[in-house]
Amino acid sequence: MTATSSPETTGSTDSLLEQIRSLPKVSLHDHLDGGLRPATLIELAREAGVELPTEDPEALARRFRENADSGSLERYLEAFGLTTAVMQTAQNLRRVAREYVEDLAADGVVYAEVRWAPEQHQQQGLSLDEAVEAVQAGLEEGMAALEDEDRIVVVGQLISAMRQSDRADEAVELAKRHRDRGVVGFDIAGPEHGFPPSRFAPAFTALAEAMIPATVHAGEADGVESIRDALVSGRAQRLGHGVRIAEDVSISEEPVTSDDGGDAYEVILGDVARWVRDRQVHLEVSPTSNLQTGAIAPFASDGTATITDHPFDMLYQLGFNVGVNTDNRLVSGVTLSGELALLAEAFGYELAELADFQINALESSFLGQEEREALSALILEAWQ
Template identity: 50%
Template sequence: MTAPRIDADTLRRLPKAVLHDHLDGGLRPATLVELADTVGHTLPTTDPDALAAWYVEAAGSGDLVRYIGTFEHTLAVMQTREGLLRTAEEYVLDLAADGVVYGEVRYAPELMTRGGLTLPEVVEAVQEGLAAGMAKAAAAGTPVRVGTLLCGMRMFDRTREIADLVVAFRDAGVVGFDIAGAEDGFPPADHLAAFTYLRGENVPFTIHAGEAHGLPSIHQALQVCGAQRIGHGVRITDDIPDLGAGKLGRLAGWVRDRRIALEMCPTSNLQTGAADSIAGHPITALKDLGFRVTLNTDNRLVSGTTMTREMSLLVEQAGWTVEDLRTVTVNAVKSAFLPFDERNALLRDVVLPGYTSVLRTSPRA
């Protein structure tokens, strides 16, 4: 059956939930230009439109290491309290404008201390900026709730220290932990001390795995480290020899049967070479096989994307329906690092009624 076309305004107004989105990968180009001028950092170009295009081109090399290298410029302007306050506030307002009702934003505090801020000062500034953004979004009639994930960098040795920071701020808006950075050559188990500590403190965490490295990375993240979600996870298909037949290997079966959320980011995966097309991205086949897939942006500036754009690409190129979009949104809320009653309330009071309301008032072409 051919999926009905859904107009762009309807897609924008659909309630959305994003679990995998990096703060330092989502700055507004104009803001990056202004902040770079303030701190004396040289950018590839000072024209905001040209800078946005440069990011997409540079990140689209098919190389995860080069993709990560584009963050040099955003991080350069996120070393001061003022820079962090502004980028965090604008982050929330941009989510609200995109129809996001729940988001989890992640960043690595250790990468934002070159200007003299301490790790706690970095977190305090980001939380203050996020709170300001949420207050403004609510006042504008587009409320959005944003939780924070703190990342340890997997190629460095401060993950245990960042885990302490998560525990210290878990009652101040920090909802979980992650490790980020180049995946290949830096296995999750290298940071087992941090994960063991967090499990003992009842703190949830996700792990980037199955993007640049395959099944061993996913297996370690789940069975050795104890991750509750997997960042990306596209390589789980290596354990499904025939996606059409749907016969799962034991690891893939574990992921599906235990409802472990996969934080999938189609456009980003095309840029890093983890997938070769939107139409052929594993998110569609895995959704159809009953995996708990979620749809995410990863880095909105670097990938030149939004949640509305990610939805539109799947509708236009992979035949997704409104029901498919609702499924991944519900999956994301169910897998959010929020208490059970708060997840249920978000679904009951915001997401499901929002879908019903938008669809009732929106014509389809």
């Protein structure tokens, strides 16, 4: 994959970034193991005997960002081997989760769903339930501390099953056991190509029978058929990334007469794209991550993608339900405020459009209706 990305801000976006940071935001696609603080990773690695490429926090963050921008998937994934290695005890999971909440609050996030795979955190004997309980304890500590300061941040867990490990049935049962204790939904993550949702169809049926909502990583490392399978076999209510739905959108070869008498070209939606748009299936888009992982490479005319090649704006203009996310804040070197500022600079969005993305995400969240309505009022009042 070849990509060209830029730092989180340029001189022209600094003031906008600060304005966005002060406003309430919604984050639906953020991996717990991709968002550690560099200093925390260094401290925990030292205690656990995990060797890092550097023990300087700024240098470590820079290395991960350079790896993510390199175009090498192997280098991109280096960080996850290190972060999961230090997240193997209840104490460490609790700390990482608490700091996760604190960092979201510092960026102005008021509602988030954090996804992670408990099965990846059992190397030192934790049970799946113990791992979930530790993360929930950390999240609650963080939320309670902010509440004491009259600040609001609400965070729910999404239990992820790794596609390559065939433990989806266990993960579903885990989600069912903790659905009233912090877990709000389910996800499958890991290699998309070769591990379709249909492989886990019984697990998704069990989720549906238990009335637990699901989001599915699809349309990132694989194309339209992966999205179709997420919708059919995975019964996905949201799509993790989903950007390659744009491959199911085309332009007519022959012009048609427009209302003003000139020539225009018709936008043609394939069956999957039409289903996703017409039923407002939410797309959890992560702009910088999509650039770094090569998800938007098919849309670059010269083979070198930049953020302006991202189909985000086209999808938004066509009426798709799009939201903005970070995916992995440490690995990609981003914040949610920075991602919004990046899109504003790339596509000329005003605050009104950026507010739309928050409401899209909130209304597609796995919160209850009453909670969504309360947060929606808070967000709309602030963004006005």
